[in-house]
Amino acid sequence: MPISALKGDLVTANHILFQQGVLDAFGHVSVRDPDRPDRFHMSRALAPGLVTVEDIVELDFDGAAVRPVRGSLYVERYIHCEIYRLRPDVQSIVHSHSPTVIPFGISQVELKPVYHRAYFLGQGVPVFEIRDVAGARNNMLVNDQTRGQALAQVLGKGNVSLLRGHGNVVVGPNIRTAVTRAIETEVNAKLQLQAVMLGGPINYLSAEEAETLGAELARTQPSDKRGADRVWDVLKQQAEAARRLLQGT
Ligand SMILES: [Zn+2]
Known part of the structure; x- marks a missing residue:
């Protein structure tokens, strides 16, 4: 996809994630430059819906x-810098404070896949503890290179990492997949929370099922793109309709 089209997708990604309640006035989404893999694109510091x-x-x-910016940059852009640096396979990153995921970063209950669309959570996701890198007196933000590097190490080869008492980060092999995964992570958290409240042991997706789903999608749908496109198309339509309504056009 040429960069001009990719920037269009990046704007849409902001609107979809806002509309879906994954991003609110905060959080951000980025995409790696297809021609300059040592660079990436994201919004200047702004509410994603705008x-x-x-x-x-x-x-x-x-x-x-790279060029002069009108306004300021997101203070937590180092999340994106250091994950792209460490993970050449990652083409897009979402950092959100999506609310239902947060309890899994502060309790003993690990976020694990409870339904098939969230297979990419594997056998559970790691939790980044900012005190480990920034000490007891910290502002909870990944706002420098050292903290970004520590978070990227915790994410490792995975698709999702939680940030204790803060939010989560989701990565993908393309922007549409990263956006879909960020939404599915929030949905899985809701479902898992409901299952926990029902009580008793929970029947999570097994490692074999998660692996089978991942391998099947990789084989039949390169980069999980067809499934992500199907989600993307309908959510884009919904987000654009909501924006037109808000703008009175
Ligand atoms: Zn944040």
């Missing part, structure tokens, strides 16, 4: 904007 293509900026892995 992002337009003029707000998209290009950044390097030190968190610096």
Whole structure:
């Protein structure tokens, strides 16, 4: 996909994730540049629901904007810098504070896949503890390179990491898959919470089932793209309709 089209998808990603309640006034989504893999694109610091293509900026892995920026940059852009640096396979990243996921980062209950669409959670997701890198007196934000590196290490080869008392980060091999996964992570958290409240042992997806689903999608749908496109198309329509309603056009 050429960068101009990718920027259009990035704007849509902001609107979809806002509309779905994954992003609120905070959080961000980025995409790696297809021609310059050592750079990525994201909005300047702005509520995701308000992002337009003029707000998209290009950044390097030190968190610096390639061109002068109108306004400021997201203080937590180092999440994106350090994951892209460590994971060449990752093409898109979502950092959100999606609410239902947060309890799994602060309790003893591990976030694990309870339904088939969330197979990418594997056998559970790691929790990033900011005190380990920033000490007891910290502001909870991944707002420098050291913290970004520590988070990227905790994520490892996985698709999702929780940030204790803060939110989560979701990665994907393309932007549509990353967006779909961020939504499915929130949905899985809701379902798992409901199952926990019902009581008794929970019948999670097994490692074999998660692996089989992942391998099947990788074989039949390169980068999980067909499934993600199906979700994308309908959620894009919904997000655009909501924006038109808000703008009175
Ligand atoms: Zn955050």
